[in-house]
Amino acid sequence: MKYLDEFRNSEIAKNILNEIKKTVTRPWIIMEVCGGQTHSLVKNGILDMLPKEIAMVHGPGCPVCVTPLHLIDKAVYLAEKEGVIMCSFGDMLRVPGSRKSLLEAKAGGADVRILYSPLEAIRIAQQNPDREVVFFAVGFETTAPANALAVLHAKKLGLKNFSLLVSHVLVPPAIENVMEDVDSHIDAFLLAGHVCSIMGYWEYYPLAEKFKIPLIVTGFEPIDLLQGILMAVKQLEAGKYEVENQYTRAVTEEGNLPAQEIIFEVFEVTDQVWRGMELIPNSGYKIKDKYAEFDAVKKFKVDIQEAEENQKCLAGEIMKGIIKPYQCPAFGKECTPENPLGAPMVSSEGACAAYYHFSDMLRPEILDLNKIKSKS
Amino acid sequence: MKNKKTEFPCPEPDFDFPVITLAHGSGGKLTNKLLDGGVFKRLKNDFLDLRHDGAILPLEGQTAFSTDSFVINPVFFPGGNIGELAVNGTVNDVAMCGGIPQYLSLSFIIEEGLPVKDFWKILCSIENAAREAGVYVVTGDTKVVDKGKGDKIFINTTGLGKIHPKADISPARIRPGDKIILSNHIAAHSIAILSIREGLTFETEIESDTTNLNHVIKDLLDKFGADIKFFRDPTRGGVATVLNETAGQTALGMEIVSENIPVLPQVKAACEMLGLDPLYSANEGVFIAIVKPGIADEMVHFLHQNPKTEKAVVLGEVTADHPGKVLMNTTLGGRRVVHMPVGEQLPRIC
Known part of the structure; x- marks a missing residue:
């Protein structure tokens, strides 16, 4: 398949790996921001192939993991409301709220539907004029244009029975938050390629300057990731800290301008709570007042406050790369994918689930950050 | 991908009603109408023709025995339908035990309102799948449930087959x-x-x-x-x-x-x-x-x-x-x- 096979070629991978091995002289900790990258790293067995000096840390870029508890509770509340069709991306369904998950609400009779695009929700709204259709608009900058477009479509069609429950989060403030944490050891970042395909990468220049870290815009296929890691290692070994673009086939410096225009027509930047972390200033989107009729929270006057997280869940520290999932006392014991205490154990992109399923039994030594750091 | 399966012939249904109703599951005249014109006609064989409460079968030696229920949305899909799925699924389960599938039971749970032509098409495909697999449908049951209590049609099949003499599957x-x-x-x-x-x-x-x-x-x-x-x-x-x-x-x-x-x-x-x-x-x-x-x-x-x-x-x-x-x-x-x-x-x- 074009654009896939050549980025999964084992010969090319071997060459890049050799170059990484030749280049690296010291231990480095690199955070891949996006859950899709985590997924690809573990699925392709890349963690197991890297030289032992390189430790990959899974970042907060898993939308399922960082959607705050109160929003899951709101989604469940709306789903259980008479006459509502709750539409969501698939992997939000299993995430536990403080009472239950959307999947449990569905089992209890709520009309919850899995969609691939918010535009499908528009069609459902047109077909069900006597029902209220709510789309759970979750995600990073990547999914924002489609969600914004759905609002514009609904407006144009004069739909009165369509709204969004918005939980949008933004990458740059999250990186800043991770770096400002005193316990953070991150040396470089692989930026989320798809987020940058929308937003470009100009907004990362100040971060590279401020924290003196290399930031590499990276794709999702094995060769992309290996190349991104190589670029990061080269910079680190040379003492450089620049924003570099590995994912040139999809990302430009300024990003997708028409998509950005649509986003900022409908959304504005707001403070956002990240599940397991805290409130991060200017790290999310909310619907502008002029489109308030499409804001489900306003439309249905949903008043649900942030609920208490399970204290045993150390998701925040894990998503900042401060501890590894296996260092959490609940990991694999009270907290498993079948019975998750927190969201990172739910999604296959979540750091805890990724560790639980894939990697830790193979090379335990790559997991121990402290050991690696103490050698440096 | 072109389907390698040959299209099987499915004649016009022998029913004079357009949809299946609760009455067709009541055990009375309408049930007989559904069974006579449908199941018994299409799946004819010596065991089924006895029309007993169950089948009387000549089994000897070690036997594989497997059951499965089929619920699928949509009922018709590219490459098949729930009918052949229900036959093949159980036939295959018996075969996986090292068995040579011989006999099947066949039970329908039909949601009221199922178009009779859909039921007929499913039945034809069951007939065809059973013939291709070389198994007899020897007993069965049909129930009809209220609208909204099912999803068009559910099928359960159970299969029996003698174990292949050379098989030692474990x-x-x-x-x-x-x-x-x-x-x-x-x-x-x-x-x-x-x-x-x-x-x-x-x-x-x-x-x-x-x-x-x-x-x-x-x-x-x-x-x-x-x-x-x-x-x-x-x-x-x-x-x-x-x-x-x-x-x-x-x-x-x-x-x-x-x-x-x-x-x-x-x-x-x-x-x-x-x-x-x-x-x-x-x-x-x-x-x-x-x-x-x-x-x-x-x-x-x-x-x-x-x-x-x-x-x-x-x-x-x-x-x-x-x-x-x-x-x-x-x-x-x-x-x-x-x-x-x-x-x-x-x-x-x-």
Whole structure:
């Protein structure tokens, strides 16, 4: 398949790996921001192939993991409301709220539907004029244009029975938050390629300057990731800290301008709570007042406050790369994918689930950050 | 992908009513009308024709016995429908035990309002699938439930078949070094169903792989006998689930090679797009065999002669390392654990 096979070629991978091995002289900790990258790293067995000096840390870029508890509770509340069709991306369904998950609400009779695009929700709204259709608009900058477009479509069609429950989060403030944490050891970042395909990468220049870290815009296929890691290692070994673009086939410096225009027509930047972390200033989107009729929270006057997280869940520290999932006392014991205490154990992109399923039994030594750091 | 199955003839229904109602399940005249014009007419055989409360069967020796219920949305999908699925599913389960399927029971739970032409089409396809598999439907039942209490039609089938004289199928016989064989390309059924359910269209239509496997299993047992230790068909949960269950059951490890996994290009593309893993996707015409290492290559060559198993591969082997775990060597040269799925595969956001 074009654009896939050549980025999964084992010969090319071997060459890049050799170059990484030749280049690296010291231990480095690199955070891949996006859950899709985590997924690809573990699925392709890349963690197991890297030289032992390189430790990959899974970042907060898993939308399922960082959607705050109160929003899951709101989604469940709306789903259980008479006459509502709750539409969501698939992997939000299993995430536990403080009472239950959307999947449990569905089992209890709520009309919850899995969609691939918010535009499908528009069609459902047109077909069900006597029902209220709510789309759970979750995600990073990547999914924002489609969600914004759905609002514009609904407006144009004069739909009165369509709204969004918005939980949008933004990458740059999250990186800043991770770096400002005193316990953070991150040396470089692989930026989320798809987020940058929308937003470009100009907004990362100040971060590279401020924290003196290399930031590499990276794709999702094995060769992309290996190349991104190589670029990061080269910079680190040379003492450089620049924003570099590995994912040139999809990302430009300024990003997708028409998509950005649509986003900022409908959304504005707001403070956002990240599940397991805290409130991060200017790290999310909310619907502008002029489109308030499409804001489900306003439309249905949903008043649900942030609920208490399970204290045993150390998701925040894990998503900042401060501890590894296996260092959490609940990991694999009270907290498993079948019975998750927190969201990172739910999604296959979540750091805890990724560790639980894939990697830790193979090379335990790559997991121990402290050991690696103490050698440096 | 063009369906290799030949279209079967389905004459006009012999019914003078357009939809099935609660009355057709009441046990009275209308029930008889439905059965006489439908089930008894299409599935005619000496055992069924007795119209007894149950079937009286001449069984001797060791017998395989398996049951399965079929609930699927949509009922009609590219490459098949719930009727042939219900026959093939149970026929295959009996075959996986080393059995030669002979008799089936067939029970319908019909949601009131099912168009009679749909029921008829399902029945024709059951008739055809039973004929192709060489099994008799010998007993059955029909119930009709209120609208909203079912989903068009549910089917349960139970199958019986004598064990092949040369078969010795048991996970307890699996040893390190044994080879794991996968009979054909995977994930087509899952993607065919999903494409209809989600209204997704692809340039080439992806068809379900539903088919009977009993003849090919019998041929294998004729030829290789007890050198075959294990058969399973990776339906729900896919190949990953079967391998994990077997690893758990035998306390041995399974090691597979990702490059060897056969997936049709259009199915692979659809899986990429939808964020699904073919290893966890359902199949309805594929089996996994675990065999003595000496016969693996010969068996794969033998399977290649049959259109139903023309993409057969040696997927990997059984090992004493990492007991209870399934490991995959990735195309890149890395390794990863293939875990047991938790629930249904849910598409990812990005």
